[in-house]
Amino acid sequence: MIWTLGAIPVTLLVIGTPIFVLLLTGAILTFVSFMTVSPVAIHQIMFGGLENYALLAIPFFIFAGELMGAAGIADRLIVWVLALIGRMPGSLGVATVGASTLIGAISGASVATVAAVGKSIYPGLIRDGYGQRFSSGLVSSSGAIDILIPPSIAMILYGASAEQSIPKLFAAGVLPGLLMASMMAAFVIVRALQMNIPRSGKFDLRLFLSTSWRAAPALFMPAFVLGIIYFGYSSPTEAGGFACLYAIIVGRYIYRSMSWQDVLDAAARSAMLTAQILVIVATAALFSWILTISGIPRALTEWLQALQLSQWGFLMAINIILLIVGCFLDPTSAILVLTPLLIPLVKTVGVDPIHFGIIMCTNVAIGMFTPPFGLNIFVARTVLGVPLETIYRGVLPFAVVQITALLIITYWPDLSLILTRAI
Template identity: 75%
Template sequence: MTFTLALLPIVLLFLGMPIFALFIFGAALSFAFFLSVPPVAMHQIMFGGLENYALLAVPFFIFAGELMGGSGIAQRLIVWVLALLGRVPGGLGVATIGACTLIGAISGVSTATVAVIGKALYPGLVKEGYGQRFSAGLVSSSGSIDIVIPPSIAMILYGASAEQSIPKLFAAGILPGILIAALMAGYVVVTAMRVGVATGRGFDLGYFLRTTRDAAPALLMPVFVLSSIYLGLASPTEAGGFACLYAILVGRYVYRLMSWEEVLDCAVRSAMLTTQILVIVASAALFSWILTVNGIPQALTAWLQSLELHPWSFLMAVNIILLIVGCFLDPTSAILVLTPLFIPLVKAFGIDPIHFGIVMTVNVAIGMFTPPFGLNLFVAQTVLGVPLETLYRGVLPFAVVQIFALLIITYWPELSLFLANAV
């Protein structure tokens, strides 16, 4: 069974087979040759993997992210951040990070953010003297903040898989997300001063107030969404539905930039992306079930406990594993397959599952832009027209910055748990 569950999926991955297909293929061979279970159980397990109320939030937040681009919300958030920064050194680069963070507070779809921010800010970054490589790397890596800043689809999937509170996970992700954004902004400022990038326009209070008035409906969106969750007024699923309705009303009747045909187009694109995610959820549930019934999580737990590792060394090993896995698997697959393996170990080492969820989320976020298969890299290549080689070189410094942030988040659990414990 080692061949069907380990070696075969790896071979198929490098041959370019879709993630969900290699999970199903390995599971089907296991059912055919190694398990005394009727094949009909495959369908039952796959559909059972989708029977989780928390997963209903996924299509809503994807739809909200799609609506942001056409409704004018994303564009006004970008303009407002630019007006706020004034003459900060590297202002446009910092604005790129700030805009990604704000957009992430509405929708946790990293690839969509890279596309929106790339189209809006990449030409200006190159024109101001950041260079093609640095600018492309900044856009590709900044989009990963969306996965950490709540609401986060990765956290929803982890919460559903690990049976943890999603509102607590959302609260736990706020300070780590801000830390990552702050460290990246600091690196951008230092780089801008070193290479002599011109500062932006001076802070103009009148212009800032005008942009604030224009962006007020957009700025209120994350406030309403997140406050409704943290105050207990709505579940994440209900808050996601509200975000969709709010974006439609603002785009259609406030900014008047979205027709009903465009709303339908956003719904179609969201349905396609949701299907891609949920088919991975179903196939990963099947794969994880086979691992569980064969006692692999229990055997792994017993083996690691026999090594008498300390919690800090276990977390370091997990970080290394997840960073490597993130180079090849998308966040959905990595979380759904590895969470059932890690959770028994996390509890055995006395690590808080909420804190571990944030550590895992940050790891897969870094994987979104690390070579060779980071999804943000392929989106950036398409949107920006930049060769992959340039993107690979451009994201490396930002990967170092985010790994440094990951170490802080890993070994300072209070950073994650401070707000989570208050929910």
């Protein structure tokens, strides 16, 4: 069984096979070779993995993000952030971090943020003297903040897999996401001072008020979505539906920058991305079921107890494992495959599952831009036209910053949990 559940899937991963194919291949080979259950169970388990009401939120939030992207809000948000920070050192670099954070609060899709921010702000970074390496690394890594800022697709997937409250996960991600953004911005300011980057513009109250007025509909969206969840007016799934309606109204009737054809195109892109995610959900459910009935989670729990690791040591080991996994797997696959295995261990050592969800999301966020297979790196290469080796070198300092933030998030649980206590 070690071959069908371990060696064969790893081999398929190395040669570039899609994640759902390697999960399905390993599961079916195990089913046929070692199990006596009827093959009909394969279909039942896969479809059963999709029978989770929380998963309905995924297509809604993806569609809302696509709609807001089609409405062209990235430029408005970037202009607003620049007007806000005035003559701050490294203002354009800080604006990259700020705009990525704001767009993440609207779309929750890291790669979409890299594409949107990269197109809009990268030429200005080069013009101001940040250089290809620093600029491409900044754009690639800033998009990772989206995974921590609610509403987050990664948090929905974790909540569904770990059977945890999605509103609590959204609340738990706010302060860690802001911490990571603040540390990124501080690093950009220090590097800008070291590189003698000229300050761009100055704070102008009139300009700030005018850009705030133009950006207000976009800025209000995350407050609207999270507000109706936390005040009890809707579930996350229903809030996702309201977010889509809000995005259509903003793009079609307020900004007047989106046609009905754009809405249909956004729907088509959303359907494709949703299908890509849910096929992984279905195959991961089958793979996890086989791992569970094979006794692997129980064996891991017993092994952990035998090691007698402290909670501190356990969390450090898990972080190292997740960082390595994040270099090779996308967040969807990593969360769906590893959550069922790790949750029993987490409960054994007394770690709050909500806190652990934020730890896991932070790890897979860092994996989005770490070599060799970080998705944001390949998106940045396509959008920015920068060689891979340049981006690889550019992201390393930002990886150090975000790993430092990860350690703070890991060993300061109240940072994640303090807002959840009000729910």
